[in-house]
Amino acid sequence: MTEPFLREERQGAVLVLTMDGPEDRNALSSARQCEEFVEACRRINTDQSVKVVILTGREPAFCSGGNIKHMRSLEGFMAGPVQEVAEGYRSSLQQLALSLYELQVPVIAAVNGPAIGAGLDIACMCDIRLASERARFSEAFVRLGLISGIGGAWFLPRAVGPSRAAELSFTARVFDAAQALEYGLVSEVVAPDQLMPRAHELAGEIARHSGMALRFCKRLLRKSDGLDLRASLDLTAALQAIAHQTPEHHAAVECFLAARERG
Template structure:
């Protein structure tokens, strides 16, 4: 078994990324783990055959966030001067956040267990979230006298709205999978033994479509969160012009007319 934090598997245009530190509940102990995530994202972006990705955790947890023993010992992310810590966050968890958010293909978070702190935020970096009944979500930073160093204060309100994001942030209390669904944090909740089957089935429905169109559609959704309508319309017109000239569009139109003739 590889020592990499991320196990990378690919099948039929679907890349499955598994955070693989079950003994520590897939905690982020430092730069090595976050670099593994970044490298997996770069690999996907460079591979046009990938049309969808699934992110999950090995063992009982999705991701427990920062490694609390290291944090207590002032090791890993919390080692050194304030300036050193600031730079380490920029070069580790924040690079990871940007890499996951900028993934060009649709990403499904298959949340198999607790997603606490950075683990909760990693889930919000994905496009779609499916939760096991064993999942729980906590924006737990203030409980440790910390703040979300990975962009959670930007990501979480966009996923569930400001009031509920504030409640999760200020109480640091976990919500269960049913509440996460009620609040819109996840799309569906399934039994643990069905989680990966459901996630793969959805990934196959997505990956059945042309990769170029999927990547452009995702980019438009991302840009729509932060830009004005006029700017997005200009971007859409440019993307649509490109799409009209792709062989995937021609093939799709051919199939459509063959079915209806």
């Protein structure tokens, strides 16, 4: 039986997802890999006990993008006539993108090595990105005469701004973790042996809070990107009204007041 590509490890309210295909530097080569992402996201969205996800790759890479050998031999996502290739992208890689972006809980990308092409795009689908000093990035598609088939033209400008995204897409330049920090793509750069401890530390800081409040907060951050202020405020009012009635809110208020009374 084929080994799973996406490994799961649960630590309390934190779920670690690890892309595990080191022989291809965690390249995306098959519809099965995409299906594993879709199924994992579906399970997480229905499990209220999960508060944070950490996404990383098995050494030595985060994700090297598409499988170059398959591009040469026209296998996998590249097989068939134009119509079949287009439908193959819609039913596999693009379903991965939708599922990961629509994950209801905060997602931390722990970029431990190269994040190239689709690998960079996957990192951009996450809410927070931490990078090892060994991380390397590239929106490499035009170098191969391609464009991002997984949504990079939508995700990258939202991560680094339209001008920088255009520069990185048009040049296909490889840049390091320090440049990623300068561009605002990642929020921290740490030593390789500190990447996962730091990701868990941050995840723990997040997971201390109400799971429902975290899901509502993420929903607002994601939805408000495409809403005008009035629509965003209207959604806020609806979610806040629900939040005010939850046991988590009541318990948090009591805890806060008790701590203040103790001085």
